Amino acid sequence: DTEVTQTPKHLVMGMTNKKSLKCEQHMGHRAMYWYKQKAKKPPELMFVYSYEKLSINESVPSRFSPECPNSSLLNLHLHALQPEDSALYLCASSRTRPTGSWAEQYFGPGTRLTVT
Amino acid sequence: GENVEQHPSTLSVQEGDSAVIKCTYSDSASNYFPWYKQELGKRPQLIIDIRSNVGEKKDQRIAVTLNKTAKHFSLHITETQPEDSAVYFCAASTTGTASKLTFGTGTRLQVTL
Numbered sequence: 001d002t003e004v005t006q007t008p009k010h011l012v013m014g015m016t017n018k019k020s021l022k023c024e025q026h027m028g029h030r031a032m033y034w035y036k037q038k039a040k041k042p043p044e045l046m047f048v049y050s051y052e053k054l055s056i057n058e059s060v061p062s063r064f065s066p067e068c069p070n071s072s073l074l075n076l077h078l079h080a081l082q083p084e085d086s087a088l089y090l091c092a093s094s095r096t097r098p099t100g101s102w103a104e105q106y107f108g109p110g111t112r113l114t115v116t
Numbered sequence: 117g118e119n120v121e122q123h124p125s126t127l128s129v130q131e132g133d134s135a136v137i138k139c140t141y142s143d144s145a146s147n148y149f150p151w152y153k154q155e156l157g158k159r160p161q162l163i164i165d166i167r168s169n170v171g172e173k174k175d176q177r178i179a180v181t182l183n184k185t186a187k188h189f190s191l192h193i194t195e196t197q198p199e200d201s202a203v204y205f206c207a208a209s210t211t212g213t214a215s216k217l218t219f220g221t222g223t224r225l226q227v228t229l
Binding site for chain 1: 148150152158159160161162165167205209214215216217218219220221222
């Protein structure tokens, strides 16, 4: 399996809802990432997990809460979001150093989130 | 932190011509430079990358060059085809257990017949 999968593909939620995004990979990668991408903009890094531990948090608001329950799964819990949080949320994974090709990140198809 | 600039923002070429996209980075500690292609509504797809110990890398019609001294790297696509039309992002990564990518602003490439 050489793919990163994400569910759901689309999500519409109100500002008072709680929802979760899910990401899964079975490539044995031990680093996983969440990115946010607005229309016509590059992906922006949100969180990095390395060996199931949060290693980077790019000052993301607490209404976004990541979780890495095991080496294959990455979740992003959403609560009390704002309309400006509407975006494509991308998950990625990579090997970790010192494994060869450690830096190559492979992206999932993303979840298109709309906050109403 | 790292800052990556990318030019041009849009590029239109005729089929068969070459296309060049240029990026500069600010952090001299960056040592990994991937290029991603993103078609409309699709995921970013890694097309080629280069590490700081290499000056040039080629894969069929695409090549990437790196000038560490000047802190810039470029993507070259030869014999462009309509299916090359997409948004291309360069990125730079600092070292660590995992890679932290900072992306450029993107180049929309249009290959016309």
